[in-house]
Amino acid sequence: xxxxxxxxxxxxxxxxxxxxxxxxxxxxxxxxxxxxxxxxxxxxxxxxxxxxxxxxxxxxxxxxxxxxxxxxxxxxxxxxxxxxxxxxxxxxxxxxxxxxxxxxxxxxxxxxxxxxxxxxxx
Amino acid sequence: xxxxxxxxxxxxxxxxxxxxxxxxxxxxxxxxxxxxxxxxxxxxxxxxxxxxxxxxxxxxxxxxxxxxxxxxxxxxxxxxxxxxxxxxxxxxxxxxxxxxxxxxxxxxxxxxxxxxxxxxxx
DNA sequence: TTTATACTTTACCTAACGAGAATATATAGT
DNA sequence: ACTATATATTCTCGTTAGGTAAAGTATAAA
Numbered sequence: 001x002x003x004x005x006x007x008x009x010x011x012x013x014x015x016x017x018x019x020x021x022x023x024x025x026x027x028x029x030x031x032x033x034x035x036x037x038x039x040x041x042x043x044x045x046x047x048x049x050x051x052x053x054x055x056x057x058x059x060x061x062x063x064x065x066x067x068x069x070x071x072x073x074x075x076x077x078x079x080x081x082x083x084x085x086x087x088x089x090x091x092x093x094x095x096x097x098x099x100x101x102x103x104x105x106x107x108x109x110x111x112x113x114x115x116x117x118x119x120x121x122x
Numbered sequence: 123x124x125x126x127x128x129x130x131x132x133x134x135x136x137x138x139x140x141x142x143x144x145x146x147x148x149x150x151x152x153x154x155x156x157x158x159x160x161x162x163x164x165x166x167x168x169x170x171x172x173x174x175x176x177x178x179x180x181x182x183x184x185x186x187x188x189x190x191x192x193x194x195x196x197x198x199x200x201x202x203x204x205x206x207x208x209x210x211x212x213x214x215x216x217x218x219x220x221x222x223x224x225x226x227x228x229x230x231x232x233x234x235x236x237x238x239x240x241x242x243x244x
Numbered sequence: 245t246t247t248a249t250a251c252t253t254t255a256c257c258t259a260a261c262g263a264g265a266a267t268a269t270a271t272a273g274t
Numbered sequence: 275a276c277t278a279t280a281t282a283t284t285c286t287c288g289t290t291a292g293g294t295a296a297a298g299t300a301t302a303a304a
Binding site for chain 3: 275276277278279280281282283284285286287288289290291292293294295296297298299300301302303304
């Protein structure tokens, strides 16, 4: 008897272990959470931004000083600070012409330390 | 008396707070560390990779199943797994034609949880 | 030794993004 | 009002990197 080929049999992806996939779909992070989670990590995924944040761990700094310390254009620093502000990673206060930046909270430090642990662990 | 302009006065970047910059330079992460630290964060900074890792928290999975669960091309998954392997975030074992992947260690989970805390904290 | 399956790799395309230059805004001093 | 300084923004450019398509490799079954 000739084997009848149905539409679902034509699917290119061969489902090897349906039960595993089922379990996976139950536990995976939803779109919104994985999106937001990736967002912070992406922001932390740039050396110059990591350096910038590491500066602010120790002291409040103004834009000009940060630029000098990182040997980068003031414009570039301002760009990065904008990104870090939007992500609630840093905050600032204006004092005359100057803007003084600090870390928004200690979550950032914890994240960086956790990352360092992975680095050290090889 | 006419003011004499010296070379260092011509520098475009005005050093506002030299002592702060000095302290900053002492504490900032060196190039290599900030480079490596940014590297893992960058890898975690992609939604599809976050989702992939979240799948592996709960169970060992083969490439085909991961592709099915994430609704992505098997080739794309293979690429991501290569990146994650190089970063020591996942490991795998071959069993016949299949490759079964798991998280390399629990550092990854800690990192993701720390990230989630930041998200939740807003 | 063919054929199919499971995965990896190479090549390529496009979009995203960090950084510099130029411009704009704001604040302080004269 | 004018000038200088501190920061922010707009525009642009060059590079990076995720994803797809296609070719390559390896293992197993017929």
